[in-house]
Amino acid sequence: MYYPKLLLLLFPLLITTSSSELANAVFNKSFVADAELGTTWKNNPSLVHNELPDDHFSVRLIFPRLYDTTKINVGPNITGVRLFACGFFCAGLAATCDAYIFSIFIVNAVNEGSFLHLKSPQVIWSANHNRPVSENAIVQLTELGDLVLYDADGTLVWFANTTNKSVVGMHLTESGNLVLFDYTNREVWRSFDHPTDTLVTGQMLQLGQKLMASISETNWAKGKFYLTVLADGMYAFAGVDTPLAYYRSPTSGNITTNTSAYIALKNGSLEVFTSFRRTEAPDYQIWLPPDAYGTEFVRLDWDGHLRLYQWGDGSGDWVSSDVLDIADPCSYPLACGEYGICSDGQCSCPDAALRQSGLFELIDPRELNRGCFLTDSLSCGSLQKARFLALPNTARFNIIYNWTTNEGHCKLSCLNDCSCKVAFFIHTNDSSGFCFLASDIFSMISVNTQSYSRNFSSYAFVKVQDHRAMLSKQKIAIVLVVTSSTFVASIVVTVLMVLRRKSTEPIEDGDTINQLPGLPTRFSFESLKSATGDFSRKIGAGGSGSVYEGHIDDKQIAVKRLDGINQGETEFLTEVQTVGSINHIHLVSLIGFCAERSHRLLVYEYMPNGSLDKWIFAKHEAAPLDWETRLKIITDVARGLAYLHSDCRQTIAHLDIKPQNILLDEMFSAKVSDFGLAKLIDREHSTIMTRLRGTPGYLAPEWLTSVISEKVDVYSFGIVVMEILCGRRNLDYSQPEEGRHLVSMVQEKAKDDQLLDLIDSRSTDLELHLDEVFRVMKLALWCLQVDTSRRPSMSMVVKVLEGTMGVETDLDLDLVNIDLMVANRAGRWNDVTLQIESILSGPR
Incomplete structure (x- = not known):
């Protein structure tokens, strides 16, 4: 594409133009959507902006690009044209906006007399969605050819990073792609290559790239959902700590060899390719409703739905429809909002399912699918104790139950992990099952008992605060202190004397170690020798010992054996006490230990992909x-x-x-x-x-x-x-x-x-x-x-x-x-x- 250098010289005239002048420029197509090096724009009313006080948004245009000369209906007896525009956008009351994103948006322009009114903007790309800027922020196409965004206090918020690429100008294309180009008119940076949550016609989402949903309709920071294309098709994932897929397109790409998969919105369909030979038909195609007015885009919304947006000329507003072919509404991770329980498309709170009250409240009683919230939020490290609300026959979307344990250990692990909010457990027999600890809160699904055989049952254990138990314990403690202070004092003195004497003694056997508080499971040396095949499967070695792969009750483990009775003893005690007392999703779990005569061993969870x-x-x-x-x-x-x-x-x-x-x-x-x-x-x-x-x-x-x-x-x-x-x-x-x-x-x-x-x-x-x-x-x-x-x-x-x-x-x-x-x-x-x-x- 050719960007005439002469047009760049005309653009500074547009920066200070009035609404009436811009209105004439738009409808006479006499404006340009280009800028030259050294151009600066400040986020204040000097930029062309919407002026209606009842608008629930604020837009300030740097430059527009006329999409089509076809007139559209934007209200009763009101017609206008559609623009792609680059500028500052704020999704709040126009009079109180203080958080703007530098973005590209589609906006409808209406020429009413001498004024240009801007209506129904839709953001399709943003540079600083995680770090909004304030009034008087500055965007600059620097003399060195980089596009940068500074907040009002001079803080660098975002930059395009075009160092050493000989940029000479910037251009907004007719498809809404913001590009920086060099002397040969080659595009050296494109907004299309840095997608946010939206895909427009002509844009490709390539292998490894993501559409990342925002937190909410008004909070543009990255949320819990993303859509991506992998070598074998299109996936939608939910979750931050442990992302799980809730949708996969039915494609058949070669996951081991293909490196050129992509998604494209074109020809009235969303097409998924797992081969870069574009003359071939796509592997998977989602046909979309026809758009008679030529502008459409798909966006991964904050609730995990991938929606197609088209202008409804009859309604004078944007109309959306779901794109993903997910038939069961309960299969969406936020079908009933956070903590909500979905049953045949109906939503309720967890305590309502057990006919209790007071633990949860609806976010909006008029919209049950908005979800629920804890009336007493969880707090870590407080005196208040947590307990579980047990929900039978309850699961979550696509849980990977890859941890074999028993119900008690599953619940205890969640209690000890500050980030864990819900523990999901499936019983496979009377004593064991599969556990999944969830730190991301999504909807839960009420499961029909007929979905399981007689040997299976599903539970969700929702962590809640327990004040009553704590208050009861405090009352008992007060009574004990008041009535038995002398007895308690004597016990404390005795314990301190014993501990002091024990602390001066060397640790010679496992009995002393076993007295340490908060220890995990203790194993015998013979049991670990058997579990590792007489320490025959060595998988690692280091300064203090070697690591062996093993199995205990069909669970794969890693056993670290310290070399020598004196070597590594301090390290051993540190790990047993430290790791045994903490539990976090990003810390390797210490399952148990062995302290038997000269033997010092630690039993860890097995990590199949090894060390980094x-x-x-x-x-x-x-x-x-x-x-x-x-x-x-x-x-x-x-x-x-x-x-x-x-x-x-x-x-x-x-x-x-x-x-x-x-x-x-x-x-x-x-x-x-x-x-x-x-x-x-x-x-x-x-x-x-x-x-x-x-x-x-x-x-x-x-x-x-x-x-x-x-x-x-x-x-x-x-x-x-x-x-x-x-x-x-x-x-x-x-x-x-x-x-x-x-x-x-x-x-x-x-x-x-x-x-x-x-x-x-x-x-x-x-x-x-x-x-x-x-x-x-x-x-x-x-x-x-x-x-x-x-x-x-x-x-x-x-x-x-x-x-x-x-x-x-x-x-x-x-x-x-x-x-x-x-x-x-x-x-x-x-x-x-x-x-x-x-x-x-x-x-x-």
């Missing part, structure tokens, strides 16, 4: 991970660390974060493992003093002072993120001398604004998401700050990854390579007390 290093370092033969998987792993690790740092009674500093200690399950969900070096930090203390520990390549600069905090984990996390994105180790002595230390290379590339030169060259998928990759790289730089106070907390990191917070822009790019400093100080690594190898390294 197997998948990210180039020397491994595994195929490179795509961008979405890498981002998911980074986010999972961040959530696990945030839980350790913020949500436990004491701050838990892991102190050995590295790819070998990050394990992947069958869905590539990441879990942090190996707490052998962990330290507990009391909330009233911000730092602790400890000897140097950890692994070369992941040590924070403050280790040289021996005074550390949980921020050393933040630094190590930053290193791991860079390794994931760059596909190489931080310390790699197989590289030439100038390329051995990744941190040093990151420092130099960051100063030259060339960070993207370091991304994993094996992955072509990363090239399709350069703006997101760059944002996560900047987050890693924030984590690598030398000054611990300038590093983010892991809770802040999670918010950045979820898109609810921006990355700090004022960063110190002078990074410290502690590995070189320690090596110089010690002369060689063996002079420093370090754990060189991972206890749980190697694939499992």
Whole structure:
């Protein structure tokens, strides 16, 4: 497509034009939809905007693009034309809007006298949906050829990242595609390549890309649903922590070899291709109602429905219809809203199903499908105890019951996991079954008992707060204290004396260890020897021992055997007490332990995809991970660390974060493992003093002072993120001398604004998401700050990854390579007390 340079010179005239002038320009087609370098737009009423006080939106146009000269009906006896427009949009009362997104939208223009009225806008793309801006925010096509968005306070919110691409102008196409082009008129950046929640005619959703639904109709941040195309068809997923598919197109692509699947909206249908030869017919086709007025789009809405939007000329408004062929309305994850129970299309709250009251309330009694909410919201770490509301014959959409256990353990695991809201359990016999812990709240489904055989029964255990039990316990405690204070005091003194005496004794056998509170299941040495085939199936090795694959009651496990009675004893006790007392979806679960004479063993859940290093370092033969998987792993690790740092009674500093200690399950969900070096930090203390520990390549600069905090984990996390994105180790002595230390290379590339030169060259998928990759790289730089106070907390990191917070822009790019400093100080690594190898390294 050719974008005449002369037209760019005309565009600045449009920036300050009045509504009447723009009205004449629109209807006489004398405007242009182009801009040249150096053009700046400010989000205030100086831009052309809607002026009707009863509009429930605010739009401010940067430039429009006439879609069609065909007149449309936009109200009784009112006609207008339809525009694609780029500008600022706010979905709120026009008089009080304070949160705008820079976006592309379809809007109807009506020429009434000397005014141009803008009606019924529909956003089809947005740049900053996770970070709205305020009044007086600025969009600029810089002299260097990048499109950037600044908030009113000067904070950089978003940029197109077109460095070194020789951009000379910007253009809005007739299909609503915002493009930046170079001197040869080649499109070097396109909004079509960065979809949000909408697909318009002529736009393709390619393999690995997503349509991501918003949280609600007025909150544009990323929600719980996304639609994507995989090698074997189109999928719709729901969930943040554990996404599960609730729709799949009936296609037959080759999942092992195909890399060119895509979805396209064209010719009156939504077409799914699993072959890039476009002359062939699509593998799957959803025929859509005819659009007589030429403008249609599909959007993944906040409730998980993929809807087609068309202009209803008779009604003067947009008309929507469902696209996905899901016959059962209860199969949609939010069929009855959060916590709602769907039964034959009818909605109710959980306590209503049990003829109780007071635990839940309807969000809107007039619209039962809006869902329910807990009258007393769950809180973690409070004095109030949680209990379960048991719902028989209740399930959820597409639950993967991949955890074999008993009902009691399933419920206990949910109670101990702050993020767990509902535990789903299916009994397969009298003693065991399958468990699924849900942290994302969706609708539940009332299951007909005839759906199961006599040997199966389904339960949903909904976690609620229990005040009554706590109050009763408090009353009893008060009575006991008042009436038996002397007796209680004597017991306390006795216990303290025993504990003090025991603490000075060496741990020689399992009996002493067994007295520790909060321990998981204890196994005998012989039982674990049998479970691992006499320790014949070795799957990993590290500095403190080896790891073996085994089975207990048909459940696959990983058994870590510490080498020697003295070696690893401290690490052993730390892991038993620390890991045994916590439970989180992104921390590897400690199932049990063995402490028998000289034997020290730990029993963990089995992680079939092994450790992260197997998948990210180039020397491994595994195929490179795509961008979405890498981002998911980074986010999972961040959530696990945030839980350790913020949500436990004491701050838990892991102190050995590295790819070998990050394990992947069958869905590539990441879990942090190996707490052998962990330290507990009391909330009233911000730092602790400890000897140097950890692994070369992941040590924070403050280790040289021996005074550390949980921020050393933040630094190590930053290193791991860079390794994931760059596909190489931080310390790699197989590289030439100038390329051995990744941190040093990151420092130099960051100063030259060339960070993207370091991304994993094996992955072509990363090239399709350069703006997101760059944002996560900047987050890693924030984590690598030398000054611990300038590093983010892991809770802040999670918010950045979820898109609810921006990355700090004022960063110190002078990074410290502690590995070189320690090596110089010690002369060689063996002079420093370090754990060189991972206890749980190697694939499992």
